[in-house]
Amino acid sequence: MPVTVLLVDDEPLVRAGLRAVLEAQSDIEVVGEAADGAAVIPLVRRLRPDVVAMDVRMPLLDGIEATRAVLRAVDEPPKILVVTTFENDEYVYEALRAGADGFLLKRARPAEIVHAVRLVAEGESLLFPASVRQLAARYGDEGGNRVARAAMERAQLTEREAEVLRLMARGLSNAEIAARLVVGTETVKSHVSAVLAKLGARDRTQAVIAAYESGFVAPG
Numbered sequence: 001m002p003v004t005v006l007l008v009d010d011e012p013l014v015r016a017g018l019r020a021v022l023e024a025q026s027d028i029e030v031v032g033e034a035a036d037g038a039a040v041i042p043l044v045r046r047l048r049p050d051v052v053a054m055d056v057r058m059p060l061l062d063g064i065e066a067t068r069a070v071l072r073a074v075d076e077p078p079k080i081l082v083v084t085t086f087e088n089d090e091y092v093y094e095a096l097r098a099g100a101d102g103f104l105l106k107r108a109r110p111a112e113i114v115h116a117v118r119l120v121a122e123g124e125s126l127l128f129p130a131s132v133r134q135l136a137a138r139y140g141d142e143g144g145n146r147v148a149r150a151a152m153e154r155a156q157l158t159e160r161e162a163e164v165l166r167l168m169a170r171g172l173s174n175a176e177i178a179a180r181l182v183v184g185t186e187t188v189k190s191h192v193s194a195v196l197a198k199l200g201a202r203d204r205t206q207a208v209i210a211a212y213e214s215g216f217v218a219p220g
Contacts, residue, residue: 002029003121006049021110037066056084067098093139102127129171136212137219148214155198164191169217
């Protein structure tokens, strides 16, 4: 089955460019488009895309609020890939904190766009881990850190789960973590699932943000 994608951007040329790049792939299908975040929820409910590629800045409802709205309103929500002009943008970090699974630069090369959609859809690795680390170092606030520290303490991760979280934060995939720890991939998947459940994180991106903001992993 192809990875299905909904494109959300107020610039028609951006949507057209992304559609052209993605539909050139046999394993990706663009199932719809929207010009603003306000239109996302009904489209997601009707089209059930695997991934929403969503502009972070839009006139009526931006990508941050649209991400929050989708995660609140939709059962089994899609992966959300924020599309942005600037990599070191506080809006991008806020979107990740709101629940987005990763971000993509509008100037990215076609191969990078395709890779980002596939990686986010699979959910077994962190997209642009170095950039996420830089964003956490730059925009993580003290209030958020206190909340994240308390959540990390409540999680009571085992030693192995803590090790897996650190490797997740470095951007290693499940297969790479398995090779590093000399265990099976299914064992790693079980540890990742346990980490997510204990942290109340919907995916590894949210778990890694929590790890940085709590000080469990240093973002610098």
